[in-house]
Amino acid sequence: MQQYFTVLQNMPIFTGITSDLPKLFSCLGAKVHTYSRNTVVFYGGDRVNRIGIVLKGSVKLLKEDAEGHAVLLAALGVGHLFGEALAFADTAISPVTVVAEDESDILFLEVQHILTVCETSCKFHQVLLTNMLRLMAQKNVYLNQRVELLSKRTIREKLTLYLQQQQTLHNARQFTVPFDRADLADFLCVDRSALSRELCHMRDEGYLTFTKNQFTLL
Amino acid sequence: MQQYFTVLQNMPIFTGITSDLPKLFSCLGAKVHTYSRNTVVFYGGDRVNRIGIVLKGSVKLLKEDAEGHAVLLAALGVGHLFGEALAFADTAISPVTVVAEDESDILFLEVQHILTVCETSCKFHQVLLTNMLRLMAQKNVYLNQRVELLSKRTIREKLTLYLQQQQTLHNARQFTVPFDRADLADFLCVDRSALSRELCHMRDEGYLTFTKNQFTLL
DNA sequence: ACAAGTATGTTGCAATTGCAACAAAGGAGT
DNA sequence: ACTCCTTTGTTGCAATTGCAACATACTTGT
Numbered sequence: 204m205q206q207y208f209t210v211l212q213n214m215p216i217f218t219g220i221t222s223d224l225p226k227l228f229s230c231l232g233a234k235v236h237t238y239s240r241n242t243v244v245f246y247g248g249d250r251v252n253r254i255g256i257v258l259k260g261s262v263k264l265l266k267e268d269a270e271g272h273a274v275l276l277a278a279l280g281v282g283h284l285f286g287e288a289l290a291f292a293d294t295a296i297s298p299v300t301v302v303a304e305d306e307s308d309i310l311f312l313e314v315q316h317i318l319t320v321c322e323t324s325c326k327f328h329q330v331l332l333t334n335m336l337r338l339m340a341q342k343n344v345y346l347n348q349r350v351e352l353l354s355k356r357t358i359r360e361k362l363t364l365y366l367q368q369q370q371t372l373h374n375a376r377q378f379t380v381p382f383d384r385a386d387l388a389d390f391l392c393v394d395r396s397a398l399s400r401e402l403c404h405m406r407d408e409g410y411l412t413f414t415k416n417q418f419t420l421l
Numbered sequence: 422m423q424q425y426f427t428v429l430q431n432m433p434i435f436t437g438i439t440s441d442l443p444k445l446f447s448c449l450g451a452k453v454h455t456y457s458r459n460t461v462v463f464y465g466g467d468r469v470n471r472i473g474i475v476l477k478g479s480v481k482l483l484k485e486d487a488e489g490h491a492v493l494l495a496a497l498g499v500g501h502l503f504g505e506a507l508a509f510a511d512t513a514i515s516p517v518t519v520v521a522e523d524e525s526d527i528l529f530l531e532v533q534h535i536l537t538v539c540e541t542s543c544k545f546h547q548v549l550l551t552n553m554l555r556l557m558a559q560k561n562v563y564l565n566q567r568v569e570l571l572s573k574r575t576i577r578e579k580l581t582l583y584l585q586q587q588q589t590l591h592n593a594r595q596f597t598v599p600f601d602r603a604d605l606a607d608f609l610c611v612d613r614s615a616l617s618r619e620l621c622h623m624r625d626e627g628y629l630t631f632t633k634n635q636f637t638l639l
Numbered sequence: 640a641c642a643a644g645t646a647t648g649t650t651g652c653a654a655t656t657g658c659a660a661c662a663a664a665g666g667a668g669t
Numbered sequence: 670a671c672t673c674c675t676t677t678g679t680t681g682c683a684a685t686t687g688c689a690a691c692a693t694a695c696t697t698g699t
Binding site for chain 2: 684685686687688689695
């Protein structure tokens with residue numbers, strides 16, 4: 204456990220608690236479970252009432268599609284959270300299955316313990332709550348942006364909005380995006396080759412230039 | 422102010438605080454502003470650090486699109502919140518402009534006051550925090566569902582998933598959806614007539630039947 | 640019952656997209 | 670330099686979609 208405190212101290216969820224982590228953990232009844240490779244952490248359909256934090260290894264989020272095969276939604280490495288939204292939403296059943304990708308250590312925090320102020324009413328509790336709130340709010344803002352992006356009906360509209368968002372983010376007409384073409388296509392939920400085609404059209408029409416991941420808006 | 426307590430008591434954000442609202446409000450430095458018809462509550466680009474709650478009237482959320490005309494994102498009536506995510510995310514600049522639709526009373530809560538425990542450390546504070554967390558988490562779950570929906574590339578896939586979600590929600594093969602066709606098309610971000618066409622194809626292929634907003638999956 | 644308005648379905652057509660298959664360019668390792 | 674592998678661009682084609690215009694219910698108010 205001790206060995207992970209360095210990682211944990213730098214996580215947004217524990218910002219401002221740093222030196223008192225051990226105290227907080229005992230107060231929260233935090234528990235670490237170890238999962239061997241390809242073991243299920245929890246199943247879709249389960250009710251989730253605790254937050255998971257990857258301490259070692261990595262986990263995959265999977266979801267069954269209509270035809271019944273598992274689709275990979277995300278892979279989370281060390282320091283990543285999962286289950287927060289579901290756990291705090293209280294009524295929510297998990298739509299995803301979580302599987303350990305490698306041998307993994309997962310730290311679990313019970314939501315009830317986070318929400319209920321402990322007898323000794325330690326201050327870190329309060330800080331943890333506000334940290335959670337901030338995290339959740341940030342994810343909310345992110346998801347709203349994503350919905351706006353996906354609500355565009357043509358590839359060009361999606362690209363235009365995405366590049367505008369990036370321009371705003373970097374506060375510059377020239378910037379490097381964190382995706383290669385295939386990942387960008389996935390992110391925008393469009394076909395890679397169609398994306399490539401549209402990008403070149405936009406270049407040929409003089410709206411922008413690009414080399415690999417670096418874009419310049421004109 | 423007094424006059425609004427009945428509305429406020431039934432809002433999820435104040436669940437469990439009911440009888441002590443006046444105390445909480447003074448403790449939070451809550452303020453009510455009145456806006457006349459078509460007055461701006463705040464502009465896109467503003468930094469938002471307080472939550473708004475519609476007490477009377479209604480507000481519109483507007484956003485400028487690429488060509489510069491305002492697009493209506495949502496209309497919020499009495500009892501609705503706005504600005505929560507942005508306010509708690511802390512670093513976020515509003516992408517939307519909020520305008521009073523009619524003469525409206527808006528209750529504002531400063532995020533700083535919500536996050537900072539007051540000297541008298543009243544209990545309601547704690548409850549308010551956990552309520553906010555639950556609300557945010559629920560919105561998160563909702564937005565995740567929405568992203569999943571919008572990530573589908575064909576109208577049929579979107580419809581199939583949406584109807585499955587509704588089936589799960591109502592726990593029945595037959596249910597009534599809260600949208601008419603035009604609103605459903607907006608929700609799925611597709612053309613209304615194309616939606617209608619696809620829906621009829623799916624009916625003709627024997628996957629479902631429907632009358633108006635009532636659907637039966639076969 | 641009638642008129643007016645709204646919701647839904649229908650259809651032709653052009654534009655966009657996904658798909659598949661391949662070409663070209665760039666990188667990494669030997 | 671050569672090979673293998675990854676990334677990006679290209680293109681033909683079929684399918685899906687948006688758009689526009691219109692047809693057909695269904696409501697609502699009088």
